[in-house]
Amino acid sequence: MCLCCKAGLKGTLNRYNTKDLSVHHIIPIEEDYTKRMDGDNLITVCCVHHEMCEAGIITRETQRELALKSMHDAGEDADAPLVY
């Protein structure tokens, strides 16, 4: 589900939004390619919040907090690389 909707940020229509999801890179791939798979650099967002993240309306700091909270809630280590 969208982590921004779950947190009730501006633009949220449905707190438990599972529609039109995508993965947002907090630090863009073109800015730092080495962080493209880092769990603390990735957040699941809906299309509305993806645009707000890209535009900086939702700050990188807030995005990172959401990523870390999500990882913590899932019992994941922020320093460990994602394994697929």
Ligand SMILES: [Zn+2]
């Ligand atoms: Zn959302």
